[in-house]
Amino acid sequence: MTEIEKWKILQSQFIVDNRWCRVRKDCVQLPDGEVVDDYFIHVRPDIALVLPITGDRNIVFVRQYRHGVGQILLELPAGSFDPQRENSVEAAKRELEEETGYYAEHLHKLATLYDNPVKDTNAIHLFLAEGVIYSGKRKFDITEDIEIVLIPLEEVAERIKNREICVAGTLSALFLGLNYLNTSQLQSTPYPSHKGRE
Amino acid sequence: MTEIEKWKILQSQFIVDNRWCRVRKDCVQLPDGEVVDDYFIHVRPDIALVLPITGDRNIVFVRQYRHGVGQILLELPAGSFDPQRENSVEAAKRELEEETGYYAEHLHKLATLYDNPVKDTNAIHLFLAEGVIYSGKRKFDITEDIEIVLIPLEEVAERIKNREICVAGTLSALFLGLNYLNTSQLQSTPYPSHKGRE
Numbered sequence: 001m002t003e004i005e006k007w008k009i010l011q012s013q014f015i016v017d018n019r020w021c022r023v024r025k026d027c028v029q030l031p032d033g034e035v036v037d038d039y040f041i042h043v044r045p046d047i048a049l050v051l052p053i054t055g056d057r058n059i060v061f062v063r064q065y066r067h068g069v070g071q072i073l074l075e076l077p078a079g080s081f082d083p084q085r086e087n088s089v090e091a092a093k094r095e096l097e098e099e100t101g102y103y104a105e106h107l108h109k110l111a112t113l114y115d116n117p118v119k120d121t122n123a124i125h126l127f128l129a130e131g132v133i134y135s136g137k138r139k140f141d142i143t144e145d146i147e148i149v150l151i152p153l154e155e156v157a158e159r160i161k162n163r164e165i166c167v168a169g170t171l172s173a174l175f176l177g178l179n180y181l182n183t184s185q186l187q188s189t190p191y192p193s194h195k196g197r198e
Numbered sequence: 199m200t201e202i203e204k205w206k207i208l209q210s211q212f213i214v215d216n217r218w219c220r221v222r223k224d225c226v227q228l229p230d231g232e233v234v235d236d237y238f239i240h241v242r243p244d245i246a247l248v249l250p251i252t253g254d255r256n257i258v259f260v261r262q263y264r265h266g267v268g269q270i271l272l273e274l275p276a277g278s279f280d281p282q283r284e285n286s287v288e289a290a291k292r293e294l295e296e297e298t299g300y301y302a303e304h305l306h307k308l309a310t311l312y313d314n315p316v317k318d319t320n321a322i323h324l325f326l327a328e329g330v331i332y333s334g335k336r337k338f339d340i341t342e343d344i345e346i347v348l349i350p351l352e353e354v355a356e357r358i359k360n361r362e363i364c365v366a367g368t369l370s371a372l373f374l375g376l377n378y379l380n381t382s383q384l385q386s387t388p389y390p391s392h393k394g395r396e
Contacts (some may be wrong), residue, residue, distance in 0.1 A: 004270050004345050006263050016214060016221060021238035023214060023221060028265065031343060039341075040219035041266055042240060044317075065204050066315035067226065068239055072202050073315055113366045115313040117264035117271055119242075124366065143237075145229060147202050160374075168311045168322065168366035175373035176358075 005031040015040075044122035048092035049078035049169055051110070051177040052102050052132040058150040059174075060100050060132060065145065074149060074159075076170045078124075088112075088125035096129065100148050101138040104129035110176040115169060126173040128180060153178075203229040213238075242320040246290035247276035247367055249308070249375040250300050250330040256348040257372075258298050258330060263343065272347060272357075274368045275300075276322075286310075286323035294327065298346050299336040302327035308374040313367060324371040326378060351376075 011027040022043040028036050052060040065072050079095030081088070089107055097103050110126040140146065151159060156174060159165055165174070209225040220241040227233050250258040263270050277293030279286070287305055295301050308324040338344065349357060354372060357363055363372070 004261055004263055004343060006268065006270065007265055016238075018236075020236060021221065021223075023219065026265070030341060034340060036341060038216075038218060039265060040214075063202055065202055066312075067205055067224070067237060068318045069312055069315040069321070070204065071315065072204065073312070111361060111364065111369075113364050113369065114264075114267055114271070115366050116318075117267040117269065117365060120266045120314075123267070142232060143228060143234060145202060163309060166309065166311050167315060168313050168370045171309075171311065171373070172366045172369045175369070 007031070010035065014043075040119070042120045044120050045080040046083050046088065046091075046122050047078050047080055047115075047124040047169070048088050048095055048127070049076055049124055049173055050092050050096045050104065050107070050127045050129050051076055051173045052096055052100065052104060052129045053153065053177075054102075054150070055131050055133075057153045059153060059156060060096075060102050061149040061151055062099055063147040063149050073167060074165055074170075075167050076173055078169065080122075089127070092125065092127045092129075096132070097135060097137055098139040099144070099146055101134055101136045102132040103135040103137075104132045106130070108180070110173060110180065113169065113172055124169050126169070126176060128173075128177040205229070208233065209235075212241075238317070240318045242318050243278040244281050244286065244289075244320050245276050245278055245313075245322040245367070246286050246293055246325070247274055247322055247371055248290050248294045248302065248305070248325045248327050249274055249371045250294055250298065250302060250327045251351065251375075252300075252348070253329050253331075255351045257351060257354060258294075258300050259347040259349055260297055261345040261347050271365060272363055272368075273365050274371055276367065278320075287325070290323065290325045290327075294330070295333060295335055296337040297342070297344055299332055299334045300330040301333040301335075302330045304328070306378070308371060308378060311367065311370055322367050324367070324374060326371075326375040 008029040009026050015025045016023040024041045026039045028039050061074050062077050063074050077096050077099040081091035107127040107129050110128050113124045206227040207224050213223045214221040222239045224237045225235040226237050259272050260275050261272050275294050275297040279289035305325040305327050311322050
């Protein structure tokens with residue numbers, strides 16, 4: 001079996017470079033020596049995503065219009081951040097409160113994933129937040145119009161089965177988070193508030 | 199609660215439009231009347247992804263270099279296709295055999311997901327393929343250099359926990375596929391990775 005090798009970047013330039021869209025065109029040399037002079041990469045900010053669970057066992061979802069696919073979708077709260085300027089935990093707490101008005105005291109990191117590692121540079125940081133509390137401090141960006149949807153923990157499997165939840169990052173966070181809760185010490189006890197967790 | 203509405207596209211033009219990269223710049227009107235004249239969308243082909251399981255209960259993974267994030271990653275076999283020209287089932291079978299040399303007679307559709315519905319147009323079609331057979335008919339694109347990695351079904355949960363599997367689409371397919379098998383006729387056979395899940 002061939003040892004997999006990384007590619008060499010021979011040259012790199014931005015062909016689109018503005019606040020909302022950055023496209024890089026790389027000239028790369030493959031391990032077999034072949035040169036590809038137009039490999040396009042989308043340079044994107046990282047994403048912080050939270051699976052927020054209230055003290056009374058509801059998951060806080062958001063429903064909003066997504067222009068890429070032209071549909072209104074049910075997702076977990078998430079937002080982009082620049083890892084050079086903000087850490088993922090702070091970004092996750094901030095995005096959660098801005099989008100939903102729910103505050104998380106403690107976050108448990110579930111995973112760092114990639115959505116599209118072939119074409120995009122960004123990672124997506126997934127967190128579980130137990131015992132989130134409503135602060136009401138929502139703050140939207142100009143393009144945001146967000147409905148909060150509370151779904152009981154026990155109903156989520158059914159919602160996934162019915163294909164109401166169809167974004168890979170949200171689905172991954174749900175599975176990882178529910179698995180984590182399932183295998184943690186909380187499994188057999190009634191769901192505690194966030195205080196009981198730390 | 200405000201009813202969530204779709205945006206109106208007032209104008210749309212491609213600012214990058216070649217075989218490997220298509221970026222659209224939309225001028226959109228938001229539900230509150232506000233006009234945003236530079237909303238960028240990445241127009242991408244759909245992806246077909248397969249969770250292939252051999253007769254002896256191994257999952258067929260691929261390990262390859264991913265230039266977007268500059269890393270060598272473990273993923274399920276997948277590839278892009280144009281839904282106008284090929285259906286997702288045929289694309290999934292083709293990509294599976296080209297990348298791994300494994301042939302699937304029957305595919306079970308697990309879900310149609312989105313990786314990034316905010317910025318990207320494409321869907322990702324997830325399939326389960328049980329009892330895949332090695333045909334050896336691999337066929338790589340110029341940029342592909344792929345190692346096949348067989349992982350026993352029973353070890354996958356551990357690999358996920360160890361964060362060896364970190365791509366959202368792959369993770370979603372594994373969870374959906376293993377859940378499906380868990381609730382299907384295989385439930386009563388040994389299947390330790392998701393014992394006690396439901």
